[in-house]
Amino acid sequence: MTDSSSLMVDLARLDFSWISTMHILYPPLTIGLASFLLFSEWRWLKTNSEEWYRLTRFFEKLFVINFGAGVATGVTMEMAFGILFGPFSQAAGPFFGNILGYETITAFMYEAGFIGLMIFGWGKISKRMHLFATFNVAFSSMLSAMWILVANSWMQSPTGVHLERGLFLVDDWTKAIFNPNFMTGFPHMLIAAFEIGLFFVAGISAWMILKNRHPQLFLRSLTAAMLALVIVAPLQVWMGDELGRTVAAHDPAALAAMEGHWHTYNADGSPNTSWNLIAWPNEAKGTNDFQIGIPHVLSLLEDHQWESVVPGLDQVKPEDRPPVLAPFYAFRIMVAAGGILMLVALWAGWLKWRGEFSVAGLQRRPWFMRAVIFSAILPYVAIWTGWWTREIARQPWIVHGLMRTSEGVSQMSIGAEIAWFIGFVVFDLLVWIGAWYFFAKVVRKGPDLESPVVDGDNPELGLGELPDATAAEGRPLFVRPTA
Amino acid sequence: MEHIMTITHGYQWLTVIWWLLIGLFVVLYIILDGADLGSGVFSLFHADHEERGAIMASMAGTWDANETWLVVAGGAIFGTFPLAYGSLFHYLMIPLMVTLWGIILRAVSLEFHHHADRSKSFWGWGFGVGSLVTTFSAGVSLGAFLQGFSMSNGEVPTFNGGALDFLTPFSLWTGVTASIAASLAGGVYLRARFDRDSEIYAKALGWTNWMFFLGLIAIVSTVLWTAWQFPWARARWFGEYMWAYGLAGAVVLGATWEMRRASREQRDVSAMLWLGTIVFINFGTMMATLYPWFVPGTLTIYDAANPSNSLSAFSYAMLGFVPVMLSYNFYQAWVFRARLHKLAGYAAH
Numbered sequence A: 001m002t003d004s005s006s007l008m009v010d011l012a013r014l015d016f017s018w019i020s021t022m023h024i025l026y027p028p029l030t031i032g033l034a035s036f037l038l039f040s041e042w043r044w045l046k047t048n049s050e051e052w053y054r055l056t057r058f059f060e061k062l063f064v065i066n067f068g069a070g071v072a073t074g075v076t077m078e079m080a081f082g083i084l085f086g087p088f089s090q091a092a093g094p095f096f097g098n099i100l101g102y103e104t105i106t107a108f109m110y111e112a113g114f115i116g117l118m119i120f121g122w123g124k125i126s127k128r129m130h131l132f133a134t135f136n137v138a139f140s141s142m143l144s145a146m147w148i149l150v151a152n153s154w155m156q157s158p159t160g161v162h163l164e165r166g167l168f169l170v171d172d173w174t175k176a177i178f179n180p181n182f183m184t185g186f187p188h189m190l191i192a193a194f195e196i197g198l199f200f201v202a203g204i205s206a207w208m209i210l211k212n213r214h215p216q217l218f219l220r221s222l223t224a225a226m227l228a229l230v231i232v233a234p235l236q237v238w239m240g241d242e243l244g245r246t247v248a249a250h251d252p253a254a255l256a257a258m259e260g261h262w263h264t265y266n267a268d269g270s271p272n273t274s275w276n277l278i279a280w281p282n283e284a285k286g287t288n289d290f291q292i293g294i295p296h297v298l299s300l301l302e303d304h305q306w307e308s309v310v311p312g313l314d315q316v317k318p319e320d321r322p323p324v325l326a327p328f329y330a331f332r333i334m335v336a337a338g339g340i341l342m343l344v345a346l347w348a349g350w351l352k353w354r355g356e357f358s359v360a361g362l363q364r365r366p367w368f369m370r371a372v373i374f375s376a377i378l379p380y381v382a383i384w385t386g387w388w389t390r391e392i393a394r395q396p397w398i399v400h401g402l403m404r405t406s407e408g409v410s411q412m413s414i415g416a417e418i419a420w421f422i423g424f425v426v427f428d429l430l431v432w433i434g435a436w437y438f439f440a441k442v443v444r445k446g447p448d449l450e451s452p453v454v455d456g457d458n459p460e461l462g463l464g465e466l467p468d469a470t471a472a473e474g475r476p477l478f479v480r481p482t483a
Numbered sequence B: 001m002e003h004i005m006t007i008t009h010g011y012q013w014l015t016v017i018w019w020l021l022i023g024l025f026v027v028l029y030i031i032l033d034g035a036d037l038g039s040g041v042f043s044l045f046h047a048d049h050e051e052r053g054a055i056m057a058s059m060a061g062t063w064d065a066n067e068t069w070l071v072v073a074g075g076a077i078f079g080t081f082p083l084a085y086g087s088l089f090h091y092l093m094i095p096l097m098v099t100l101w102g103i104i105l106r107a108v109s110l111e112f113h114h115h116a117d118r119s120k121s122f123w124g125w126g127f128g129v130g131s132l133v134t135t136f137s138a139g140v141s142l143g144a145f146l147q148g149f150s151m152s153n154g155e156v157p158t159f160n161g162g163a164l165d166f167l168t169p170f171s172l173w174t175g176v177t178a179s180i181a182a183s184l185a186g187g188v189y190l191r192a193r194f195d196r197d198s199e200i201y202a203k204a205l206g207w208t209n210w211m212f213f214l215g216l217i218a219i220v221s222t223v224l225w226t227a228w229q230f231p232w233a234r235a236r237w238f239g240e241y242m243w244a245y246g247l248a249g250a251v252v253l254g255a256t257w258e259m260r261r262a263s264r265e266q267r268d269v270s271a272m273l274w275l276g277t278i279v280f281i282n283f284g285t286m287m288a289t290l291y292p293w294f295v296p297g298t299l300t301i302y303d304a305a306n307p308s309n310s311l312s313a314f315s316y317a318m319l320g321f322v323p324v325m326l327s328y329n330f331y332q333a334w335v336f337r338a339r340l341h342k343l344a345g346y347a348a349h
């Protein structure tokens, strides 16, 4: 199509990666935490235990901060495709644009229609209606992730379309939507969202117990989260392996880059199955300057076989090779994070099994508690590095094998691109710092144990009305804005 | 643009339906978020610390849903008019970028203000400034949109102008007009949301009076400027269907009169509804003037449309959702209908 200066292309990539990196901090937690809130609110309705109510209200405050940040950074994303990658948006529009359109209509608007009820509806709508609102928020946020992953995984394995006069026309919607990468990429993402939500809850609960603040209350959330993680964390490692095998099958160049795997065969002609623990790739020479490899592990991972041929980068034309350094290390960091998280979850399961999951038992194990607190950071690390791996290892393609990133980029002035970058660095950092600052503040303040438990159905009270304005007639005092 | 037209033959009625629906999403955004943005602008000039908090609390349950109409409009354009999405948004890069900064600032200010102690006044200002920036730059984008832009004639035509093409006296003026119109909507909204004996109510009364007259001047001059500058608008307005446009103008004038009356008689909710009606009719008239252009003088809705198989897939999947979407949003707004007073923002602590 058009030729583009490589600086312009690189800047557009940088601009896009910055905003997506700053957006992905929030949605997974929205999904995971909404699911946890659904669970705890349901426990409250079911058991009528006030503790679940208090926990729900407490974690909901954190949810709201996170949600606001997600919206603030997300609106940018919706516009950014057209601004930064106009030709790509036009060409891929018939499929990709449709999918994002589906998303806004079936997920964002759906979510936005219930989020206000969930956060501010306490006491204004019945308890069951409120639970229904929470359910809708949790469900719609998962739908949103699903559509986004459909769009993104189609860029990785574009099936069901053909190119005609510069446009991707859809031949088979089912094939395009349920493309191979989606089938493993979406579950992996969804589990990542649960994992981040659960470790977030667990980390904060552990901190509270360690500080001896409402330990009985937070023991409940800690136990629930850690028990769920005993299943979720290993599941994620398994799903990650499945995703790796999908990548190996549909984008061998990306896999080879992630593994720093240059040579398909060893010098003696046998398949090179060595898996590199660490390496220093040299892209100009087409090999690693330095590496520590373990034979057979690579073919075991990708094929589940002792010795099979895994195509290396030497099978890919130099101009079609992705960068190696970033995917290689980003991938290793994610895998390490996944492994550590799994060990922490299993540790918790073991303690529970031994019957040590009590306030006294846990407070006697500060190192376990510290490990849980530290683990709240790791899912963030894993999600960042996972996405960087994915997006960078797809290069130089924007739609794998069909359209190059340089063909998809808008012809922009360097100045405009730099202005974009600086502006979004400033605003997105403002969001990020603000979000963490207020997380910390809410956590330090702790849960509100005083205000009366809501009851539902008090439509006479307006949002934010001062309680004493209407309390005279003996109406409850609880209707207050919570966020 | 021949070749693309051949792909998009047929399904023309679907194209028109989606174009109308996107118009509906945009006008809903303007009406709903316009009021929120306008009260942000009001808070910059007229509110003290506590009142700003109360204004923010008044929209706490609904601002996100209101803003999401913009996202829905963007998503639907991408889904149904990808050729327009990829070129128009590129053309509008700078004003959209600034709009996005404003939206980010406003969104986080709304969330963080509540939790802040020392930084409360910072987020209060962030809310106001974010609202003003969003309104102004969105208005500039609208004006720039009406100007059209230049396209390459490759196989898939793309925007090939410069980053500053959007910037003209006309687009700046539409930015000003949008800010004034939103300020009016904000005042009207605040009067419907706050107790009649509260101070905000009284201040909003004076504010709406001013903004009403400023708004009248701004809008009439924008209409005249449009007629003077754009041949496609002139041709429509003074062409075969002149009577229809005349009628629409008369209806708008009548509605304006009614709004004024409702406003003077303190029937605040009616005033808000009349204002909504005015915006709606104005926007509808604008779309009637534009047809068949998607971007005037640049892309028709048929050029910009999605190749037909995608468009029908989109339609089958999505058309049913639109009424559902409208109804649960209405329900949410209904739950939060009660009036407030000044200290609302602080009741939370």
Ligand code: HDD
Pocket (backbone or CB within 6 Å): A156, A185, A186, A188, A189, A191, A192, A193, A195, A196, A236, A237, A238, A239, A240, A241, A243, A244, A245, A247, A254, A334, A335, A336, A337, A338, A339, A341, A378, A379, A380, A382, A383, A384, A385, A386, A387, A389, A390, A391, A393, A394
């Ligand atoms: C809590 C988060 C988390 C954790 C613990 C893991 N991952 Fe992951 N991973 C993601 C979060 C994530 C992600 C950010 O959600 C990605 C990016 C896109 C996607 O679908 O999932 C991802 C992508 C991703 C990819 C795709 C790269 C590509 O498409 O090019 C592979 C092969 C793996 N992961 C493999 C693993 C393995 C083997 C893990 C465990 C040992 C693992 N992940 C843990």
Ligand code: HEM
Pocket (backbone or CB within 6 Å): A013, A014, A016, A017, A020, A021, A023, A024, A085, A148, A149, A151, A152, A384, A387, A388, A391, A392, A394, A395, A397, A398, A405
């Ligand atoms: C939210 C998590 C995401 C992160 C952290 C992320 C990160 C990145 C990064 C680092 C790049 C630059 C890659 C490079 O040029 O080397 C990039 C590019 C891109 N990403 Fe993502 N991405 C994310 C999600 C998505 C999703 C969900 C989509 C599609 C629906 C998407 C579409 C794109 C496009 C179109 C580009 C530009 C073209 C390219 O460079 O290949 N991204 N992203």
Ligand code: HEM
Pocket (backbone or CB within 6 Å): A020, A023, A024, A026, A027, A028, A030, A031, A066, A067, A068, A069, A070, A071, A072, A073, A074, A075, A076, A077, A078, A079, A100, A108, A111, A112, A141, A142, A144, A145, A148, A149, A189, B067, B068, B071
């Ligand atoms: C894996 C990547 C992504 C996932 C899982 C995801 C999911 C979500 C979810 C669940 C929300 C709800 C708000 C929140 O969570 O705080 C959200 C917000 C948003 N996201 Fe993303 N998103 C991703 C990447 C993207 C991309 C690439 C786009 C661009 C099309 C995008 C556009 C938006 C928009 C516009 C919002 C705000 C919606 C609103 O106003 O409610 N997101 N995202």
